[in-house]
Amino acid sequence: MKVPLLDLKAQYEPIKNEINKAIFDVVENQNFILGETVKRFETKIANFIGTKHAIGVSSGSDALLISLMALDLKQSDEIITTPYSFFATAGAISRLGAKPVFAEIDEKTFNLDANEIENKITSKTKAILPVHLFGQIAEMDKILEIAEKYNLKIIEDAAQAIGSEFKNGKQAGTFGTFGCFSFYPSKNLGCFGDAGLVTTNDDELAEKIKILRSHGSKPKYYNKFIGGNFRIDAIQSAVLDVKLNYLENWTKKRQENAKTYDELFKATKLTEKITLPYTCKGNKHIFNQYVICLEERDKLMEFLKLNGIGSEIYYPVTFNNQECFAYLGYKQGDFPKSEKCAKTSLAIPVYPELTLEMQEMVVGKIKEFFSRW
Numbered sequence: 478m479k480v481p482l483l484d485l486k487a488q489y490e491p492i493k494n495e496i497n498k499a500i501f502d503v504v505e506n507q508n509f510i511l512g513e514t515v516k517r518f519e520t521k522i523a524n525f526i527g528t529k530h531a532i533g534v535s536s537g538s539d540a541l542l543i544s545l546m547a548l549d550l551k552q553s554d555e556i557i558t559t560p561y562s563f564f565a566t567a568g569a570i571s572r573l574g575a576k577p578v579f580a581e582i583d584e585k586t587f588n589l590d591a592n593e594i595e596n597k598i599t600s601k602t603k604a605i606l607p608v609h610l611f612g613q614i615a616e617m618d619k620i621l622e623i624a625e626k627y628n629l630k631i632i633e634d635a636a637q638a639i640g641s642e643f644k645n646g647k648q649a650g651t652f653g654t655f656g657c658f659s660f661y662p663s664k665n666l667g668c669f670g671d672a673g674l675v676t677t678n679d680d681e682l683a684e685k686i687k688i689l690r691s692h693g694s695k696p697k698y699y700n701k702f703i704g705g706n707f708r709i710d711a712i713q714s715a716v717l718d719v720k721l722n723y724l725e726n727w728t729k730k731r732q733e734n735a736k737t738y739d740e741l742f743k744a745t746k747l748t749e750k751i752t753l754p755y756t757c758k759g760n761k762h763i764f765n766q767y768v769i770c771l772e773e774r775d776k777l778m779e780f781l782k783l784n785g786i787g788s789e790i791y792y793p794v795t796f797n798n799q800e801c802f803a804y805l806g807y808k809q810g811d812f813p814k815s816e817k818c819a820k821t822s823l824a825i826p827v828y829p830e831l832t833l834e835m836q837e838m839v840v841g842k843i844k845e846f847f848s849r850w
């Protein structure tokens with residue numbers, strides 16, 4: 478038996494007819510750019526997330542970029558974010574010429590440690606960009622307090638966190654000026670290519686995002702801003718519109734799978750060797766990834782691969798150690814907790830269609846690895 482990290486075919490198979498029909502409807506009506514299909518999806522997902530506006534864009538990376546563009550970032554502006562995330566988080570800031578300023582994470586949750594933010598604030602700080610990594614919301618109560626105290630904007634990188642809730646019941650993407658989501662195929666709500674979403678409760682900024690996603694022109698060919706082509710495809714919206722009906726159910730299955738892993742690991746006493754994911758009290762973690770930490774990570778990954786089990790390192794290099802960010806002047810060792818996670822973290826399969834038998838095999842093989850090690 479093989480256990481891949483993700484099995485998109487298993488997700489597609491039972492809803493194939495519905496999805497194919499939705500795609501075919503777009504093909505039949507030939508309205509590929511924006512239009513009714515996109516609007517329908519945007520209304521539905523805004524209701525689901527709980528924001529006034531949800532604007533479909535071309536990717537999660539572009540959701541971050543266009544949100545920062547809407548805030549009119551200047552070259553001297555600084556944005557505080559985590560050093561431990563997917564590249565796009567910090568890349569979006571740098572691409573606009575602003576400066577990413579990193580603050581250490583809480584290694585239990587892998588998210589920004591709110592206590593590390595305040596001493597990074599300078600007169601140039603414009604915003605805080607927390608990431609809800611692996612599907613758990615960052616410490617938004619404390620982050621909101623800091624943002625209010627220093628009059629800073631918040632842009633949430635909620636790329637991995639659709640449907641996750643903070644302990645106060647609010648969903649990812651509803652806290653900041655903007656919430657940025659990715660529909661990359663491996664996300665809990667994934668499309669058939671690239672797409673993303675920006676959420677906001679601000680009417681004016683929502684309008685600005687809509688203008689920016691079509692080159693900044695309104696009316697057409699009269700450019701108010703310098704935007705770009707950041708539009709979501711109607712075909713992707715059609716796929717997502719169908720998949721959104723299943724998201725809650727898929728999330729429940731991911732949570733059940735996470736619980737099963739927790740129990741299996743505890744029963745085998747493997748918890749002496751590996752650290753399990755930690756969910757803060759009251760939070761709804763949606764487990765885009767189930768990430769364990771262990772010293773022997775690289776050897777275990779190799780062993781799992783030899784045994785037909787998929788796993789992945791998210792992320793092997795922290796931003797302070799990325800070659801392209803050398804100009805920021807950080808050095809190795811500046812963020813020991815993040816750097817430790819980069820060396821020890823391993824995502825194992827947690828997708829909704831995973832069976833108990835598969836999970837038992839994963840845990841069994843990890844046990845076997847340690848008995849040989």
Ligand SMILES: Cc1ncc(COP(=O)(O)O)c(C=O)c1O
Pocket residue numbers: 536537538539562563565566608634636637658659660661671672673
């Ligand atoms: C935390 C994070 N931010 C941003 C992105 C960028 O999203 P996309 O791949 O849709 O551009 C991703 C997705 O890979 C992500 O995981």
